[in-house]
Amino acid sequence: MITLHQLSKEYKNIKVLDVESLEIPKGQSFGLVGNNGAGKTTMFSMLLDLVRPTTGYVLSNDIRVDQSEGWKPFTSAFLDETFLIGYLTPEEYFYFIGELRGQNKADVDRMLGDFDDFFNGEILGVRKYLRDLSKGNQKKVGIVAALIGNPEVIILDEPFANLDPTTQIRLKKILRELKEANGVTVLISSHDLMHVTEVCERIVVLEKGRMVKDIRTSPETLRELEAFFSGEIRENASLA
Amino acid sequence: MLQRFISLQWKSFLRAASFQTNLALKILMGFMALYFIFVFSMLGAFSYKIIQGQLEQDPLQVINRILIFYLVGDLVFRYLMQRMPVVNIKPLLPLPFSKNKIVHFSLWKTVLSFFNIIHAFFFIPFSVVLLIEGYPVGNVVGWLIAITALIYCNNFINVFLNDVDQVFWSVLGVFITLGVLMYFRVFDITAFTAPVFDGIYENPVWCAVPVIILGMLYCTAFRYFRNRLYLDDGLKGKTSEVSSEDLSWLNRFGSLAVFLKNDIKLIKRNKRSRTSVLMSVAFIFYGLLFFSGGLEVYEGPVWRIFAGIFVTGGFLFTFGQFVPSWDSSYYPLMMSQNIQYRDYLNSKWWLVVMGTVISTVLASFYIYFGWEVYLAILVSAIYNVGVNSHMVLWGGAYIKTPIDLTSNKKAFGDKQAFNVKTLLLTIPKLILPLLLYAAGHYTLGPNFGYLLVASAGIAGFAFKDRVFNLIEKVYKNEKYKTLVAYKQKA
Numbered sequence: 001m002i003t004l005h006q007l008s009k010e011y012k013n014i015k016v017l018d019v020e021s022l023e024i025p026k027g028q029s030f031g032l033v034g035n036n037g038a039g040k041t042t043m044f045s046m047l048l049d050l051v052r053p054t055t056g057y058v059l060s061n062d063i064r065v066d067q068s069e070g071w072k073p074f075t076s077a078f079l080d081e082t083f084l085i086g087y088l089t090p091e092e093y094f095y096f097i098g099e100l101r102g103q104n105k106a107d108v109d110r111m112l113g114d115f116d117d118f119f120n121g122e123i124l125g126v127r128k129y130l131r132d133l134s135k136g137n138q139k140k141v142g143i144v145a146a147l148i149g150n151p152e153v154i155i156l157d158e159p160f161a162n163l164d165p166t167t168q169i170r171l172k173k174i175l176r177e178l179k180e181a182n183g184v185t186v187l188i189s190s191h192d193l194m195h196v197t198e199v200c201e202r203i204v205v206l207e208k209g210r211m212v213k214d215i216r217t218s219p220e221t222l223r224e225l226e227a228f229f230s231g232e233i234r235e236n237a238s239l240a
Numbered sequence: 241m242l243q244r245f246i247s248l249q250w251k252s253f254l255r256a257a258s259f260q261t262n263l264a265l266k267i268l269m270g271f272m273a274l275y276f277i278f279v280f281s282m283l284g285a286f287s288y289k290i291i292q293g294q295l296e297q298d299p300l301q302v303i304n305r306i307l308i309f310y311l312v313g314d315l316v317f318r319y320l321m322q323r324m325p326v327v328n329i330k331p332l333l334p335l336p337f338s339k340n341k342i343v344h345f346s347l348w349k350t351v352l353s354f355f356n357i358i359h360a361f362f363f364i365p366f367s368v369v370l371l372i373e374g375y376p377v378g379n380v381v382g383w384l385i386a387i388t389a390l391i392y393c394n395n396f397i398n399v400f401l402n403d404v405d406q407v408f409w410s411v412l413g414v415f416i417t418l419g420v421l422m423y424f425r426v427f428d429i430t431a432f433t434a435p436v437f438d439g440i441y442e443n444p445v446w447c448a449v450p451v452i453i454l455g456m457l458y459c460t461a462f463r464y465f466r467n468r469l470y471l472d473d474g475l476k477g478k479t480s481e482v483s484s485e486d487l488s489w490l491n492r493f494g495s496l497a498v499f500l501k502n503d504i505k506l507i508k509r510n511k512r513s514r515t516s517v518l519m520s521v522a523f524i525f526y527g528l529l530f531f532s533g534g535l536e537v538y539e540g541p542v543w544r545i546f547a548g549i550f551v552t553g554g555f556l557f558t559f560g561q562f563v564p565s566w567d568s569s570y571y572p573l574m575m576s577q578n579i580q581y582r583d584y585l586n587s588k589w590w591l592v593v594m595g596t597v598i599s600t601v602l603a604s605f606y607i608y609f610g611w612e613v614y615l616a617i618l619v620s621a622i623y624n625v626g627v628n629s630h631m632v633l634w635g636g637a638y639i640k641t642p643i644d645l646t647s648n649k650k651a652f653g654d655k656q657a658f659n660v661k662t663l664l665l666t667i668p669k670l671i672l673p674l675l676l677y678a679a680g681h682y683t684l685g686p687n688f689g690y691l692l693v694a695s696a697g698i699a700g701f702a703f704k705d706r707v708f709n710l711i712e713k714v715y716k717n718e719k720y721k722t723l724v725a726y727k728q729k730a
Binding site: 045048049050051052069072073075076077079080082083084085086087088089092096097099100101102127128129131149 | 482498501502505506509510569570571572573575576577578579580581645646720723726727
């Protein structure tokens, strides 16, 4: 589904991302972990053609994302609040996205009905503009909007951050359901090792722009990741 | 303590994203300020002679008559432009400053604002001229003190005005009505206000009244702020009451309707875009300077087209110029959603065209000055729709200033005005139609001139698809740079 080929990004001669090759098959739920500055957001931005690669390219369904716009109809994403339109109400925003993805009002309403739990009564019908919602509620809106219109590729950057524990659990359930649904490729990044290991079947660790681990999730994965990241601390301590 | 505040202020000024862009801009901003200072001082120095020469009345009394409108105009301008000092207070709250000090400092900071200082450049030279002309010192000084106090009253009134839109709009409405009534000599408000200012001049002791009012306003503003120095009160951004609206009549535009609906909400719900629309309404009246024969320099026939371009193109210039910056706060969404560039551009184009058509219809009152005049306006409208609508969209691709929709900062004099590429694009926007008209006017007469300008517009319209291909390519080329630029918050 998604192929990264010799993808790299340099800012002022510093490589912030350098991925030799990465293949994400259709239907995989893919997790990306790494410390701040590891290149997670840069990588996701490049998948969406929001950042121009220094070298290499991204193929999505055999379409080069920087050369054609053909990937847009089957791809949706929520990276940060710049994906929200502040002066719309949540409903208006959902309908807007729906219209862009060929869904009418009724389709969107039906789909939103499934998320009543997730919204916890704080999103629909609150008569507030998105810019006046709390960070957590904005995130809920962005995540659900990314699910509108049956996209085949869904990219979520740090979906668990800023969410309350109840919502985190509900989000995990939603992501697991997406995994069951046939053919939806979900890419998420997270700082929370426990969450990613629970919802992703494959986890890639980025460190300073490089892929240092590529794991198929198993019961041992969480321990392996924890060992890896605490090993980093020890290493740094011994260096200092 | 005070030095700390001041050094913070100084840094926020020097390190502002808008200020750091480039040296040329700083110099230009400096020149702009100097220019305004120059204009105001010249006005101050020479208006005495001009008024005396033209109207043969006592200049001081003339000034006193229009002073009420001057003050209200100043208030309106402040409301639109001057930002309130609450913005940088938040990080100071948990630090060991006394709240009183923070509030005093914030209020005093506004005292030094350009909006206050600039008036001194008019009134001080004017007063000096009065003294030279032999007006008694005590009276002039009293008058000057009173006016300065009133201008500072405006400064503090504006502190409250930011919170009460309705009051502001109704006051503005009343005064526009009064101005119109006075122009047509139906009712003259100045008959009541001028004696007040005259009275202050006659008995300078009365200047104490505005000063006392000023003091009271300061105290009120202080208390107002002091009591509301909480995150959930005065420091909270305004949360507006939501109004949902039905724009389904736009669905007839097919796939463009999605964007048009969104753009109309954008215009209605954000302060910055509302100001733009308001300014474009002001543009409609700009033509009065030309067609009423008020200014001799504008009498030449070529200026008619110039006026027409502005009268019908107000929205085109104030809104269209900033496409796609209006969408800057969610540009990554627009770039990754299922949106084709062409639809996006097309919807903006339609919006600009609608704005131009509405302006043209509103401008039909120019028929009062003769059909000839309205013809010039119609022809310019065709040129605006056919050529300039493409030009602003094209130029927009190079304007990479993010727009903060919720504030009016930089609504005037953005750095985009000095961007070389956009500057070059003003040539076809303004100068070409003038040249076309002049070419026609001085060879075969005015009608031929109109014909030339109109056919340029129609030609542009005919080539719309081609031009759009070109613009689309420019937008794609500039995409990454634009995304990076929009990330830097204004």
